[in-house]
Amino acid sequence: MKELDLIIGKMASYAWGLPLLILLIGGGLYLLFRIRFLPFRYLGHAIAVLRGKYDSESDAGEITHFQALTTALSATVGMGNIAGVAVAIAVGGPGAVFWMWVSAVIGMSTKFFTATTAIMYRGKDSEGKIQGGPMYFIVEGLGKKWKPLAILFSISGLVGALPVFNVNQLKQALNDILLKPAGLYHGFSSDMLIGIVLAIITSLVILGGISRISKTASKLVPAMVLLYFVMVLFILGAYIEQVPVYLKLIFTEAFSASLFQGDTFLGGALGGLILLGIRRGAFSNEAGIGTAPMAHGAAKTNEPIREGLVAMLGPAIDTLIICTLTALAILVTGVWESSDANGVSLTATAFENGIPQIGKYALLLCIAVFSISSLFSYSYYGSKCMSFLFGAKYKSYYIYFYIASILIGATTSLSMMINLIDTFFALMAIPTMIATILLAPKVIIEAKRYFSNLNATKKID
Incomplete structure (x- = not known):
């Protein structure tokens, strides 16, 4: 098992090398400057779209803008925010948070482009149903000769969408917070018992398809985000004098990397810290990976730019808000220096110190909801990849494989699970970013048309 762990770790390190960093960050910056920050000027309009002001039952698609965002967030708001941030701080110190922020801002632009493209170039599966996602916008937008990229994405997505990391960390949280103390x-x-229970719960929801998944996510995710927000504010209030100290340290450590303890990159600790922050940021918000466009591609809309704007809110909520809250809770309580814990256990220690007696149990509730809701969304992503590769009638086979993988995630190590998913996330990002960059000029033309019409309408009103 240790040898397999080492092999998967090396795979992840190789996959997340300089070429992918250039593609994700360089590509994201290219998209950001290519569109001249235009979508960022319409965040208010994005919120209006999210609230349903422009919803129409006659539009193509299966779910509302709000359901599409909450479905995407149910996959991203979870262990990446709670355990992933803890991993980043344990290895890289406070400076890792800054590079996660950089990843989020760039990711907002990337999400705008990928979600817009997912609507612009929707395709049809073997049953004739409209579908969206990288595999479809690669074929529909770039042409059949680019289908090998779509196949690479879909094959990688079969593994990348497995819930093993979330299950692993939920198991760890249940054991550390509930079962071991008792x-x-x-x-x-x-x-194994935890794995079986999670498999049963997941089965009850995911067998109902995207409609049931989106309805469940739209109820669970907002409530848990609010609860998590309130708890962290309580912790920050108790340690208010430490907040400015650590906010400053996040910026200074981002460029000194004096507390970085991981593998160097490009010959130095700073390079290793930047890679760590970008990697954990990408794992958290999944911008450029290609999973979220599959959810946004199912939205009911005939205006691609609207879904792009809604999708852009994802990294802001996920990384700039929730990851920052987690990071500050870990930092101000001092557990990142005093505890040997890692992953979700480190975050649980912070909540136990910050809110004695009930903090860790309230965190467990959030972890459980975030993790279980992510299990629902990832199953949809993997089944769409299966459907694209082999036909819609075979997607049920993936669901059974997916449910079985929950047991694997519950009984294996954290390092193996996080490296496995990291590897296949990297492989998914390659076709997603290449196609997005190539189709960017068409998205920009569509954006200028949409915003021009929107401004004209405002003037008439």
Whole structure:
């Protein structure tokens, strides 16, 4: 098992090398400057679209703008925000948070382009149903000769969409916060029992398809985000004198990397810190990876730019707000220096210190909801990849494989799970970013048309 762990770790390190960093960050910056920050000027309009002001039942698609965003967020708001941030700080110190912020701002632009493209170039599956996502906008937007890229994305998505990391960290949280203190933990048998229960819960929702998934996510995610927000504000209030200290440290450490303890990159600790922050940021908000466009591609709209604007809110909510809250809770309580814990256990220690007696249990509730809701969304992503590769009638086979993988995630190590998903996320990002950059000029033309019409309408009103 240790040898396999090392092999997967090397795969992840190789996959997240300089070429991918250039593609994700360089490509994202290209998109940001190419469109001249235009979508950022319409964040108010994006919120109006999200609230349903422009919804129409006659538009093509299956779910509302709000359901599309919450479905995408149910996959991204989860262990990436709670455990992923803790991993980043444990390895890179406070400076890693800054590079996660950089990833988020660039990711907002990337999400705008990928979600807009997912609507502009929707395709049809073997059953004739309208579908969106990188595999479809590659074929429909770039042509059949680019289909190998779509196949690469879909094959990678079959593994990248597996819930093993989220399950692994939820298992760890249940054991550390609930079972071990109560003397109820019994090793492998307890882990397997958790896996079985999660598999049953997941099955009840995902067998109902995207409609049931989106309705469930739209109810669960906003409530848990609010609860998490309130809890962290309480912790920050208790340690208010430490907040400005650590906000300053985030910026200074971002460029000194004096607390970085991971592998160097491009010959130095700073390069390693930047890569760590970008990698964990991408894992958190998935901008450029290609999963979220599959959810946004199912939105009911005939205006691609509207869905792009809604999608752009995702990294802002996910990384700039929720990841920052997690990071500050870990930093101001001092557990990042005093505890040997990592991943979700480090975050749980911070909440236990910040809100004695009930903090860790409230966090467990958030973790459970975030993790379980992400299990629903990822199953949809993987089944869409399966459908594209082999036909819609075979997607049910992926669902069974997906449910079985929950048991694997519950009984294996954190490092193996995070490196496995990181590797296939990297492979998914390659075709997604290449196609997005190539189709960017068409998105920009569509954006100028839409915003010009929007401004004209405002003047008439």
